[in-house]
Amino acid sequence: MRDKTQTEPPEAEAIDSPNTREPLYAPRKKVFPKRISGNFRRFKWLVMAITLAIYYLTPWLRWDRGPFAPDQAVLIDLANRRFYFFFIEIWPQEFYYVAGLLVMAGIGLFLITSTVGRAWCGYTCPQTVWVDLFLVVERAIEGDRNARIKLDAGSWTARKLVLRVSRHAIWLAIAAATGGAWIFYFADAPSLIDELFAGTAAPVAYITIGVLTATTYTFGGLMREQVCTYMCPWPRIQAATLDENSLTVTYNDWRGEPRSRHAKKALAAGQPVGDCVDCNACVAVCPMGIDIRDGQQLECITCALCIDACDGVMNKLGKDRGLISYATLSDYNANMAAATAGGACSVNPSLVRTDGSAFSNRLAHFHVRKIFRPRTFVYMSAWSAVGLALLYSLLTRDRLEVNVLHDRNPQFVTLSDGSIRNGYTVKLLNMIPEPRTIVVTMQGLADAEMSVVGIDMPADRSLSVPVEPDRLKMLKIFVRQPAEQINAQAQTFKFRVEDKASLESDEYTATFNAPEIVR
Amino acid sequence: MSGEHIDEVSDVSTTGHEWDGIKELNNPLPRWWVITFYVTIVWAIGYTIAYPAWPMLSSATRGVLVYSSRHDVKNELEAAEVAKGKYVAALQAKTVFEIAADDVLRGFAIAAGGAAFKVNCVQCHGSGAQGSKGFPNLNDDDWLWGGKAEQIQQTITHGIRFASDSDTRLSEMPAFGDIITPEQIRQVSAYVSSLSGAVGDQALVIPGANVFAENCAACHGDKAKGNTELGAPDLTDAIWLYGARETAIAAQVRAPKQGVMPAWGGRLGEVTVKELAVYVHSLGGGE
Numbered sequence: 001m002r003d004k005t006q007t008e009p010p011e012a013e014a015i016d017s018p019n020t021r022e023p024l025y026a027p028r029k030k031v032f033p034k035r036i037s038g039n040f041r042r043f044k045w046l047v048m049a050i051t052l053a054i055y056y057l058t059p060w061l062r063w064d065r066g067p068f069a070p071d072q073a074v075l076i077d078l079a080n081r082r083f084y085f086f087f088i089e090i091w092p093q094e095f096y097y098v099a100g101l102l103v104m105a106g107i108g109l110f111l112i113t114s115t116v117g118r119a120w121c122g123y124t125c126p127q128t129v130w131v132d133l134f135l136v137v138e139r140a141i142e143g144d145r146n147a148r149i150k151l152d153a154g155s156w157t158a159r160k161l162v163l164r165v166s167r168h169a170i171w172l173a174i175a176a177a178t179g180g181a182w183i184f185y186f187a188d189a190p191s192l193i194d195e196l197f198a199g200t201a202a203p204v205a206y207i208t209i210g211v212l213t214a215t216t217y218t219f220g221g222l223m224r225e226q227v228c229t230y231m232c233p234w235p236r237i238q239a240a241t242l243d244e245n246s247l248t249v250t251y252n253d254w255r256g257e258p259r260s261r262h263a264k265k266a267l268a269a270g271q272p273v274g275d276c277v278d279c280n281a282c283v284a285v286c287p288m289g290i291d292i293r294d295g296q297q298l299e300c301i302t303c304a305l306c307i308d309a310c311d312g313v314m315n316k317l318g319k320d321r322g323l324i325s326y327a328t329l330s331d332y333n334a335n336m337a338a339a340t341a342g343g344a345c346s347v348n349p350s351l352v353r354t355d356g357s358a359f360s361n362r363l364a365h366f367h368v369r370k371i372f373r374p375r376t377f378v379y380m381s382a383w384s385a386v387g388l389a390l391l392y393s394l395l396t397r398d399r400l401e402v403n404v405l406h407d408r409n410p411q412f413v414t415l416s417d418g419s420i421r422n423g424y425t426v427k428l429l430n431m432i433p434e435p436r437t438i439v440v441t442m443q444g445l446a447d448a449e450m451s452v453v454g455i456d457m458p459a460d461r462s463l464s465v466p467v468e469p470d471r472l473k474m475l476k477i478f479v480r481q482p483a484e485q486i487n488a489q490a491q492t493f494k495f496r497v498e499d500k501a502s503l504e505s506d507e508y509t510a511t512f513n514a515p516e517i518v519r
Numbered sequence: 520m521s522g523e524h525i526d527e528v529s530d531v532s533t534t535g536h537e538w539d540g541i542k543e544l545n546n547p548l549p550r551w552w553v554i555t556f557y558v559t560i561v562w563a564i565g566y567t568i569a570y571p572a573w574p575m576l577s578s579a580t581r582g583v584l585v586y587s588s589r590h591d592v593k594n595e596l597e598a599a600e601v602a603k604g605k606y607v608a609a610l611q612a613k614t615v616f617e618i619a620a621d622d623v624l625r626g627f628a629i630a631a632g633g634a635a636f637k638v639n640c641v642q643c644h645g646s647g648a649q650g651s652k653g654f655p656n657l658n659d660d661d662w663l664w665g666g667k668a669e670q671i672q673q674t675i676t677h678g679i680r681f682a683s684d685s686d687t688r689l690s691e692m693p694a695f696g697d698i699i700t701p702e703q704i705r706q707v708s709a710y711v712s713s714l715s716g717a718v719g720d721q722a723l724v725i726p727g728a729n730v731f732a733e734n735c736a737a738c739h740g741d742k743a744k745g746n747t748e749l750g751a752p753d754l755t756d757a758i759w760l761y762g763a764r765e766t767a768i769a770a771q772v773r774a775p776k777q778g779v780m781p782a783w784g785g786r787l788g789e790v791t792v793k794e795l796a797v798y799v800h801s802l803g804g805g806e
Contacts, residue, residue: 407647408647409645409646409647409649410645410647410648410649410656410658413649413656413658413659413803413804414656414659414757414758415659415660415661415757415758415804416659416660416661416753416756416757416758417756417757418715418716418756418757421658421659421803423658423803453801453803454622454625454801476801478803483757
């Protein structure tokens with residue numbers, strides 16, 4: 001079979017080839033990607049193993065936080081509104097950390113794309129990883145490209161039925177496992193899995209599994225490349241993040257054209273012949289079903305499998321690898337100019353070779369230096385600035401906070417001895433998973449004293465209250481100041497809260513209101 | 520329109536419709552769209568069978584699921600009542616003092632009492648219970664009829680000067696305009712005003728003390744400290760229901776206004792009254 005590639009290329013055509021381009025809304029043309037091996041394929045297997053392992057195993061990692069908090073390393077506890085990530089615990093008001101991470105992810109995507117093109121799409125995007133996984137199943141059951149095309153075109157026999165049913169069954173099983181793994185991020189995984197199979201888990205768990213099973217099966221098994229082409233916004237945005245110095249999967253026409261299936265005959269006839277033997281191997285392996293030789297296009301996710309395919313063919317033919325390669329547009333243009341004598345003629349490969357075989361040393365090659373250019377520096381500094389700001393904020397954040405709401409209705413109350421009272425709702429936030437005793441002290445406001453609803457204590461300027469681990473304690477505090485001390489309609493003072501054990505503290509500047517005329 | 524017309528630019532047949540030279544292309548719909556459209560039609564038919572939909576002469580079809588949003592609300596209200604049940608039973612069984620001493624029950628009573636207050640009490644006492652002229656402020660520590668939780672409960676249950684409740688709190692200050700002379704009214708008003716710190720005309724204050732001892736001390740006390748048994752206000756403090764100025768005091772001596780509060784026990788029931796009592800007690804002035 002392999003030897004045949006040279007003499008009898010398989011029938012393969014890009015689904016968006018201009019020859020056969022259908023109007024919009026035409027039914028999908030099926031894509032049957034051929035198996036390929038090579039460096040990029042090996043790298044993709046590795047990335048797939050790592051990303052799938054992260055996804056499936058993360059909820060099962062444990063992290064000891066003491067008796068008052070869950071021991072799951074990564075847990076999004078929606079019911080209690082807490083997010084745990086190893087040593088970090090986030091309360092809902094600290095969601096800006098997540099927003100910051102999303103900003104970093106966005107800038108990171110720009111950075112990666114401007115240097116190595118759509119690497120996210122080609123290697124790590126869940127859509128790509130799961131489609132790859134689904135293709136493994138498809139190949140294992142129905143065989144490689146030609147066998148699948150034949151089976152698909154053939155009539156419905158018992159064998160076809162068995163193969164199809166088992167393929168879809170395994171897809172559904174993978175999809176269910178995908179949805180199943182997702183819910184473990186939201187509850188204690190070991191206890192949830194027992195409840196799940198006992199049928200006692202929350203309905204939302206089963207609904208989530210159902211929805212994610214459906215989307216995984218549909219996107220990964222049925223829609224595949226259409227998700228990238230029609231649903232994903234990223235292919236549209238990439239044009240703005242790629243520039244002439246970004247590496248991207250490129251067909252080097254300057255050495256490939258004119259392509260010929262009968263190179264020897266053409267050479268004998270004295271015609272120029274490029275390296276491309278038009279074997280269509282690059283089209284056959286493409287999971288997007290496109291032809292990279294048509295140039296950079298929206299559908300290309302730069303998975304680089306065509307590079308593996310072409311390199312394999314070049315090896316067999318004894319030619320230099322890299323007819324399809326990662327190249328920048330500026331290098332490509334320079335080489336193209338060389339091969340066409342500055343656009344004076346059509347591509348003539350002999351112009352880029354010194355003696356008919358070795359490449360001219362005038363050819364442009366990618367240099368690592370090109371990664372470091374103003375654009376990537378801007379991305380890197382923005383990315384690092386956000387990252388450092390988040391880190392600084394994380395390391396210096398308070399785990400003890402006080403928030404105060406001043407009663408507005410009424411703003412103040414005149415008491416029988418003429419003194420004025422204001423009411424405050426004081427919220428103590430104990431943001432660590434340990435019980436603490438918090439001392440609340442008033443600072444300022446001469447001679448004023450506090451009393452607390454529900455706590456039997458003499459009026460004082462300080463009180464200490466126990467606060468449960470990882471909880472908010474709300475106190476209704478009345479502050480009373482004798483009439484003779486009131487010197488303004490609005491005076492400011494501070495509520496200071498302190499944990500005497502850890503010496504953590506926080507303050508809130510509050511206002512004390514009084515009527516215009518105090519008798 | 521005869522024959523099929525093909526648009527030159529897009530190579531697509533047109534529908535034959537034309538407006539000012541603009542023709543409508545006849546592009547096929549995507550298959551998934553058409554299928555989805557048919558599915559929605561089937562779904563709609565099933566929906567009208569399952570749920571109330573088709574208009575009939577007097578009402579509409581009930582639907583095989585016999586669904587009703589009114590029924591849903593009723594169920595939710597019943598479920599809420601059941602959920603509140605154990606608290607309500609506890610409130611029923613305990614005194615307001617015991618309720619206020621229990622953290623959980625106090626929290627429940629304050630929330631429920633706050634809601635009941637907003638519906639029944641704010642019309643007179645204000646949304647913040649701050650009162651206004653003639654309507655007592657419930658936040659402060661001055662109580663005409665006592666500020667202990669039980670006393671507040673008694674006041675809410677039976678009202679004040681509410682004729683149709685025989686246990687209502689009753690007091691009536693005579694109209695002294697008919698009893699003492701206008702000169703004496705001026706004197707006693709100056710005296711009362713001086714009790715809470717105002718510097719008055721001593722020529723009025725000194726004889727005013729005598730007028731007070733003869734006419735007012737019986738209810739308001741020798742030291743004018745008031746009496747919650749009789750609903751007689753403390754005249755020495757900073758809180759004045761009808762105003763602190765001498766003229767306001769004089770008006771109240773001459774022909775007193777007497778506020779009425781309805782009895783709420785029968786209308787709201789014992790539990791709600793207890794909730795209200797705990798809530799009002801928690802506003803900061805409770806004794």
